[in-house]
Amino acid sequence: MAISRHLETIALHEGFSLDESRSRGVPVHRTSSYLFDSTEHAADLFALRKPGNIYTRIMNPTQDVLEKRVAALEGGAAGLAVASGTSAIFYSILNVCEQGDEIVSTINLYGGTFTMFNDILPGMGIKVRFARSMKPSDVEKQINEKTKLIFTEVIGNPVLDVADIKGLASVAKKYHLPLAVDSTFTTPYLFRPIEHGADIVVHSLTKWLGGHGAAIGGIVVDSGKFDWTDKRYRLFNEPDPSYHDIRYAHDLGENNNLAFIMRMRLVPLRNLGACISPDNAWIFLQGLETFILRMQRHCENAYEVARFLKKHKMVEWVRYPGLENDPSYPVASGQFKNGFGGMVVFGIKGGYEAGKKFIDNLRLVSHLANVGDTRTLAIHPASTTHSQLSPAQQLEGGITEDLIRLSVGIEHIDDICSDLQTALLACEGTC
């Protein structure tokens, strides 16, 4: 879909037309199912001859607006909203891969995604080969004849490395593989992966797009550009006995380019069932209306926090892709528009003990395991999210004992810095 309007306008209007109630806000449709006009109508819906609603596990009018809106924000062809960012990623892979297939992924992943790739998918016979770094050349080294998809996050955990999406897209093109990108940390306001050659974009709506820390949800956007008629993609080329013997890459008529997202709705979503609730779809629409205003403030505040920490005597090092001497800056500044995101990580002097003490002395900043909330959040991964890893695994993953992760919120910058200042000074005795 070509962008005919600006993102700010799309975020408020796309995908919704007034119904007979004339309600200006998007209504929440709390219904499980929808009346058929006749048996013929029902048969047409089931056979995909006519578009329409059947059952809320598969589609819902509130969810539909959310999908159209995020797809347009990403410059994609269509979207599918699901119960969480985690299921968005899981279904994207199940939609392409079967037992015996492989994917190649960068290794600096969100914790839940890493566990899915490292522990769950292999148990299902889908092997994940991790590239040593986010560099396209390191990703290319892991590709073989079994590879079916390349996966990366735009900004990786824990030290906020930034992937060169154009470079990864050209590797993907060379081997005719779809490139799937988790763009949660950047949102379409900073970065639109499809413009850089990505084929599939996933988001945890739970984070900045929803923004208020009020619900869990995820979405997948299909660029509509990948050619699924390649015979290696069996699931798109052989008749599907579970759905009228459809061959998704061939039998969808004018929707053949939407094979990926339509199959995801008709197979993983319909039969495995992680649908988004109508209420959560509605909550995310409220968040989306203002996500650009929030992102502007997240980016401004994160930059100020990074600069404040950089100068602080209790701080050993700071990583923020928007700092000019940051290792991520060259790639980030080349591809991001409008800012560098809301995440800042730093090393505190005094290591493990100081890290814990810092967290315990925060008053305004919330200590919890989330990112992308309107409020500033902090966590000490070595003593929490990553404490189950061995010291060797922690080191390999870049989780040093002194590392503090901040998701900078939209409070007044002076209040954020003053809370950080108090907590940093409380650690002075530990080093």
Ligand SMILES: *Cc1c(COP(=O)(O)O)cnc(C)c1O
């Ligand atoms: C939170 C997050 C996820 C998982 O999303 P949920 O909505 O929590 O399931 C995936 N990727 C990234 C980058 C995230 O931040």
